[in-house]
Amino acid sequence: MEEQASLESEEEQELRGSAEEMEPSAGGRGGGEEGLHRLEDDDEEEEEEDEEEEEEDGESKPKRRGPKKKKMTKARLQRFKMRRMKANARERNRMHGLNDALESLRKVVPCYSKTQKLSKIETLRLAKNYIWALSEILRSGKAPDLMSFVQALCKGLSQPTTNLVAGCLQLNPRTFLPEQTPELPPHLPQAGAAFPGHFSYQSPGLTAGLPSPPYGSMEPSHIFHQVKGQPYGPLEPFFDGVLVSDGPAFDPPLSPPLSVNGNFSSFKHEPVAPADFDKSFSFSMHYGGGAGGHAALYGGGSNPRSRIDLHFNTRHHKSVQICSAR
DNA sequence: TAGGCCATCTGGTCCT
DNA sequence: AGGACCAGATGGCCTA
Numbered sequence A: 001m002e003e004q005a006s007l008e009s010e011e012e013q014e015l016r017g018s019a020e021e022m023e024p025s026a027g028g029r030g031g032g033e034e035g036l037h038r039l040e041d042d043d044e045e046e047e048e049e050d051e052e053e054e055e056e057d058g059e060s061k062p063k064r065r066g067p068k069k070k071k072m073t074k075a076r077l078q079r080f081k082m083r084r085m086k087a088n089a090r091e092r093n094r095m096h097g098l099n100d101a102l103e104s105l106r107k108v109v110p111c112y113s114k115t116q117k118l119s120k121i122e123t124l125r126l127a128k129n130y131i132w133a134l135s136e137i138l139r140s141g142k143a144p145d146l147m148s149f150v151q152a153l154c155k156g157l158s159q160p161t162t163n164l165v166a167g168c169l170q171l172n173p174r175t176f177l178p179e180q181t182p183e184l185p186p187h188l189p190q191a192g193a194a195f196p197g198h199f200s201y202q203s204p205g206l207t208a209g210l211p212s213p214p215y216g217s218m219e220p221s222h223i224f225h226q227v228k229g230q231p232y233g234p235l236e237p238f239f240d241g242v243l244v245s246d247g248p249a250f251d252p253p254l255s256p257p258l259s260v261n262g263n264f265s266s267f268k269h270e271p272v273a274p275a276d277f278d279k280s281f282s283f284s285m286h287y288g289g290g291a292g293g294h295a296a297l298y299g300g301g302s303n304p305r306s307r308i309d310l311h312f313n314t315r316h317h318k319s320v321q322i323c324s325a326r
Numbered sequence B: 001t002a003g004g005c006c007a008t009c010t011g012g013t014c015c016t
Numbered sequence C: 001a002g003g004a005c006c007a008g009a010t011g012g013c014c015t016a
Helices: A002-006 A010-021 A031-044 A046-059 A074-108 A120-140 A146-154 A159-169
Strands: A294-298 A307-312 A320-324
Touching: A074 A120, A120 A146, A120 A159, A146 A159
Parallel strands: none
Antiparallel strands: A294 A307, A307 A320
16 A cells, blocks of 8 residues: 555645645535635645745644655646546446446335335345345245245334335235135145244344334334235235236336246346336236246245246236146 | 435545 | 545435
């Protein structure tokens, strides 16, 4: 590091000298412009300042090391400003790219709302939970207990986000009733089949080093609410034989289909146009078929028999059907 | 008004 | 040398 510092070009040091003269508060939105303007203004008093600096150096400040600071000529100043502006533009683009990626992530996690966007940090947390929950499904080869699934998703999320996610999932307590799934194929886990033992929810305050409230306290009352006209929750495909999803209760488009495949080597994930993530398609499964109407959920690579095939109409997402495939 | 979230600028560091 | 990446600082906006 020091080595690199010593390798700095003369100009770099000059520029730094100039920059140091800028107020530290030059940052902030639009602040940079201010800083540059300041720089410009300073330029006019340049010689005077240099003399002053030398005097000060002799008395209070320790002497500046390295080559003596050269005067900031107009040309140098221009070059500095150009470099700074270019760097700012690049940084802006970079951050925009990052935000775009984050937006893409928002669309593939189980809760997506155009009007009520998850914050960046919450998006990342939810994505992490989502990935983990899906891995558990694949690992165990069992459909998760709905409650556990939601708890896993909301782990470590703030209370508002927890509510949002729960709302997006439009969970229906009736889903838990065993009589809801009398027609499940025998190889499919019954509703209420729990995630593997360690899947149980733990207080995020303990696991994530976060204070309990408001970070994802998991009172069921926070999670479940009945949405009128939405008799089936989006997780229904996990637990019921047939799902009819009709009409959105949340801002469209909701989350895209969930991609689950026990066989990662054959996993095909093609991007699905956001337009295809239609309103009612809140939480279902899809295969990389993209706009295709067929998806399958394997119950873990170790158990290719436990497979759920989903048939749906991706254009209108009016119906999702689960049938067994042996 | 405090706090959360965000965009932007900035300088340092590392990499190509 | 120039670009990418990163973290700190700052100020604006919004909400409880």
